[in-house]
Amino acid sequence: MGKLLLSLLLVFAPLSIATIGGGQTVVADIQRQVVDVHHWMTRDEFLNAFAISRMAPGPGSLLVTLIGWQVAGIAGAIVSTIGIFGPTTFLIYGVAHLWSRNPGARWQRALESGLRPVAAGMILAAVYVLLRSLEGGWLAQAIAFASTGVLMATRINPLLLLAAGSGIFLAARMIFAI
């Protein structure tokens, strides 16, 4: 058991460092390690876990928590969560600390204004990719754009918007068969 927990940690901790720009970038690697290399899960079990992580609220990287739980119970869930979130936590903490120690330093302002266009481009690119791969075709895309418009124009609670999007999509599919 201890050996299994250690290998979970050794698989997920390095992947944690590789998650730049969002956890979704390492899903293919996770699948390779969990299914092909270590045989902890079958392909179908992995795809089910992935589907659950998509339907659950919270960060998508909690996929790893679920894998840990299915492979080694509660201890596995805890170890895997520490593995995927832990190492980089100290990095961002250190940087946040450094930031508050030297407010307004030139290197800080250069990093902020230099990285902001890159971040904006990355966010828009991720949205573009998501929009193209959305389940549900043009109707889902229309809901996405409508939701953007409503969010920018009003102060609506996002949860209400998610419920409305869900309801409209469901109604269109079930009642009108669009």
Place this chain on the structure above:
Amino acid sequence: MSSAPTERPTALRLFLVFSRIGLTSFGGGLSGWLLREFVQDRAWLSEEEFLNGLAISQALPGVNVKNMAIWIGYRLRGRGGAIVGFCGIILPPAIVIILIGMMFSALIRFPITHLALDGAAAAAIGLSLSMGITAARRVPRGLFPIIVLAATFLTVGIFRWPLVWVLIVAGSISVGVEYAKLARA
């Protein structure tokens, strides 16, 4: 609504807000939720502070939203805030995902579950897109930042180049240019 933060939340309040976002953010787009809750609704942070933190969180390795939660927590309440931010955004949804895992075979039998979640995921894109539009509109003025933004979007979104390399190349050019600009000023 003033742009300057007026009150600082208590640690408990901060934990509850992060947990609520962690527990209700179906379909992704968590950073968009953070922008909405912390900047637009409660004004605990200015938009400027938030976007700077977002740029740093994206450039550093690690799950973005976890980085963001630590960054925001630290800004608002120092070390305790960072811990509270991390725990709030990770622990409650971690418990929920295991519960959903236990009930999965029961839930998955109904096609209605899939449809409801597909619709929520579509609406959740609105959170990311509106945040992307806000971030793009507030990019530092000038032609150069716009070129960097467009090049990043094209290479990552359309050409699907590896994110890490785009980040390293575009990031260092862009930061270098800004640094030189500040040195001259």
